[in-house]
Amino acid sequence: MARWLPGLLVTAVTLLAFLPSLQGEFLNWDDDENFLFNPHYRGLGWTQIRWMFTATHSGLYIPVTWLTLGLDSVLWGMDPRGYHLTSVLLHAINALLFYRVARRLLAAGFATPPHPALSPAGGEGIPAPPPPVGGREGSDPASSPRRVGTAGPSPRAGAGTATPSPPRGARTPTPSPLRGEGRGEGSGTIAWAAGVAALIFSVHPLRVESVAWVTERRDVVVGLFVLLTLAAYLRAWREGAAGRLHRGWYWIAVSCFALALLSKSIAVGLPVVLLALDLFPLRRAAARPGAPAQRLLGLAAEKLPFLALAAGISAVTLGILMNERLLASRESLDLGQRLALTGYGLAFYLWKSLVPWPLSPIYTLFHPVLPWSARYLIPAGAVTLLTVAVILARRRWPAGLVAWVSYVALLMPVLGLFHSGPQIAADRYTYLASLPLALLLGSGVAWCWQAGRAGALSPALARAVGAAAAALLIGLIALTTRQIAVWQDSVTLWRHAAWVEPASDIPVFYLGWALVEKRRLPEAREHWSRSLDRVPPDLRALRARFVTEIGVVEQRAGDHAEAARRFREALALDPAQAVAAIRLGLALSAQGAGAEAERAFAAALPLVIGPRPPIWELRAAIAEVPVTQPEARGRLAFALALRLQQRGALEEAGAQYRAGLSLLPRHAEAWNNLGVTYALRRRPDEALEAFLQALRIQPGYPEACQNARLAAQALGVTPAEIESCSPGHG
Structure with missing residues (x-):
């Protein structure tokens, strides 16, 4: 039971800390x-699974995450x-997996190294005690007793060995009451230090966004498979021989990485993290033959399958981001x-790991970015100094460099x-x-506890380290509980975000939308x-957006005349306000001014295709156009679909084309464009049918x-509809 107690405690505390998130919306x-x-x-x-493995919804390719969400829906x-x-x-x-991984890595780090320069204490700190006579390096001293004060062979020693008597007056070390107090994986010290590392990771307030926000399911799923990759890789190292990895466990690690x-x-x-771990704490380079550069190249070559997978998904992701115009252009940055x-990012995340309050769902990037300003120079200087420091200290403290490289x-x-x-x-x-940072803190706790037992550190100070670790975890849980409350609903979330970052307009808009959605008019x-x-008066486009939102509130309240006045005011400030133009048509239609409404809808058509209005606001406004006005609603849907298609959002563009065609089924151009979205998504059967439908409506x-x-x-087919095409058409 004692062996499993730290892991059980890590799992239970993590569950209890995050249970309040179940009340979230x-x-x-x-x-x-x-x-x-x-x-x-x-x-x-099959329909849902095909979508999961072909969709790039919101610019992301995450089919395994979608599978978990599909299971949730079931x-x-x-x-x-x-x-x-x-x-x-x-x-x-x-959290439990990380505890297991941390336990293995800490055991490897505190094992007797082949060279003093690779010691966790740099060869100048706590000397590693010799392994028990007749025992395996890293085994539990409590299970391998040595006879003290006798000459002659030890019962557990090999032939010809003797256990020397201690000097006169020397104290015989008192065995620790903790079972397994050695430096191996079974060590109580290592197990509890790994538990501290796992809890620092799992109950940290920075985890709240990933766990309490359903959209970020992808974080916990990728975390699962990354940790399984690490666990399998460590098993391959442990089961391998002569510096080689066990082949079966190695390919399990590769497979888990693909799922990640x-x-x-x-x-x-x-893959970079795995290579760093090879150097320390696994010390695989020292176990391989050849010159140092040759050893390093051999370890890097071993990562080729991992690198190939990483390169492949990187190409896919960059292609999606560029195709959907989500990646910042060279002109903008x-x-x-x-x-x-x-x-800035490297320093920011490190600082928030140390001081995790206040946290926000959005930290706005304000333009222009001035690299020589204090906002960016100070973090750059701090990151540079930290990088230089861990490089210079790499022989005395290799764990620091490995953690920084991994981070x-x-x-x-x-x-x-x-x-x-x-x-x-x-x-x-x-x-x-955060995983390498948490592991580094856990190794510090283990070092202090080991030092206290070895007499290199005051026992009182070692106990104080344990108390400080407990206090830290209690403080993190308290902050996590507070942060989970922030993520309970949209109004609470954006009130908090507006408080954290009052200069940003993003929380302002989301808070207003959340209040309207809750009917808190x-x-x-x-x-x-x-x-x-x-x-300010000179920011006419921004003023127009706020006036439009006031008009939406009046529309929801049923005051269509006041709503129409607000929408006209917004269009006077910024004639490109497509949402205001559509909603003006809605307000006029509600007042019975059908002809004026049709003119407003027609005026909105070219504005929808423009780059400025947010997609979701356009979609919401178009969805409110009554189906009793099919011409207006259908053409607005086609305009939105074309804009989405131009952005590369093919799936959503197809949905809008289909919505419009349900109202205007004789629109040949829309059928053709729908076919293009299918073709670009590699759905040739549906693409051909859409093209043929366009030809049935408009032959040639x-x-x-x-x-x-x-x-x-x-x-490999020849449909009859193509016969209407002249030889010059395709």
């Missing part, structure tokens, strides 16, 4: 887009409590600015070099990167009016002719 921070308005993931049938329907429960259980499993990448591509840096953001490698995909989104940083990005009206008052339609010929050739 689906949030208006991507949960609505991913779950409430997305029927494609609901189930585990088990829980649309009850958010079930989704939260799955996330909490996965996180608790990850299909859960979230942030895991691409793991040059190399110097990207490097500045990278340094950087696991964060690199989400730092400024590959920037996307409105944020400069996000708590969720620390889920993997007086609060929403006051919120938008207060926000409008603080906008040039674009449809060309597209239908290409699709038919790919499928």
Whole structure:
């Protein structure tokens, strides 16, 4: 029981700390887009699985994560409590897995190294005691007793060995009451230190965003498979011989890594982590023949399957981001600015790991990025000094360098070099990167406890370290509980975010939308009016957006005349406000002014295709256009679909084309465009049918002719509809 107690404690504490998140709702921070308005993931049938493995929803390719969410939909329907429960259980499993991984790595780190320079204490700290006579290195001294004070052979020694008597007056070491107090994996010290490391990871407030936000299920799923990869790799090392990895466990590790990448591509840096672990604490380079450079190359070559998988998913992810125009362009961020953001991110996450309050769902990236300003120079200087320090201390403290390299490698995909989104940083990005930092703190606790027992450190001080670790964990749990309460609902979340970052407009908009969604209309009206008052008169486009939102509140309240007045005011401030134009049509239609409403809808068509209005606001406004006005609603849906198609959001574009065609089924151009979205998503049968439908409506339609010929050739068929095409059409 004592052997399993730390792991059980880690799992139980993690579960208890995150149980309050089960009361959370689906949030208006991507949960609505991913779950409430997305029927494609609901189930585990062939249709849903095909969608999961072909969709790039929201610019992400995460089929394994979608499988877990599909299972949730089968088990829980649309009850958010079930989704939260799955996330909490996965996180608790990850905590237990990390405990096991940490226990192995700490045992390896504190084992007697082949060279003093590789000692965790640098050869100048606590000397590693010799292994028990006749025992295996790293075995439990309590289970391998030595006779003290006798000359002659020990009962457990080999022939010709003797156990010397201690000097006169010397104290015989008192055995520890803890079972397994050695330095191996079975050591009580190692086990409890690994438990501390696992809890520092699992109950840290930075984990809340990943666990309490259903959209970030991908973090706990990728964490599961990353930790399984590490566990399998360590087993391959343990079961291997002559410096080689066990082949079976090695390929299990590769397979788990592939599943991790299909859960979230942030895991691409793991091969670098494995190579760093080879050097310390596994010390695999020392066990291999050849020159140091040759050994390192051999270890790197061993990672080729991992690197190939990482390169493949990186190419896919970058392709999706560029295709959907989600990756920051070179014009918006040059190399110097990207490097500045990278340094800022590395320092920011380290600081938040040490001081995790206040936390926010959004840390806004404010433009312009000035690399030579104090905001970016100070973090860059701190990161540079820390990097130089761990490099210089690598012989005395190799664990520090390995932890830092691992931290950087696991964060690199989400730092400024590959920037996307409105944020400069996000708590969720620390889920993997926090693992080496937590392990480093756990190793410090183990070192202090070992030093206290060896007499190199005051026993009182060693006990104080244990008390400090307990106090730290209690403090982290308290902050985590507080942060979970922030994520309970959208209104609470965005009130908190607006408090953390009052200069950002993003929490202002999301808070207003959340108040409207909750039908708290007086609060929403006051919120938008207060926000409008603080906008300078020269920022006409921003003022127009706030005025539009006030109009939406009046529309929800049933005052369509006041809503129409507000929408006209918004269009006077910014004629490109597509949402205001559509909602003006809605307000006029509700007042019975059908002709004016049709003109407003027609005026909105070219605005929808423009780059400015948010997609979800457009979709919500278009969805409110009554089906009794099919021409207006259908054409607005086609316009939104075209904009989505131009952005590379092919799946959502297809949905809008189908919605429009359900109202205007004789629209040949829309059928052709729908076929293009299918073709680009590698669904040739559906693409050909859409092209043929366009030709049935408009025989000889040039674009449809060309597209239908290409699709038919790919499928090896010759449909009769193509006969209407002239030889020059395709």
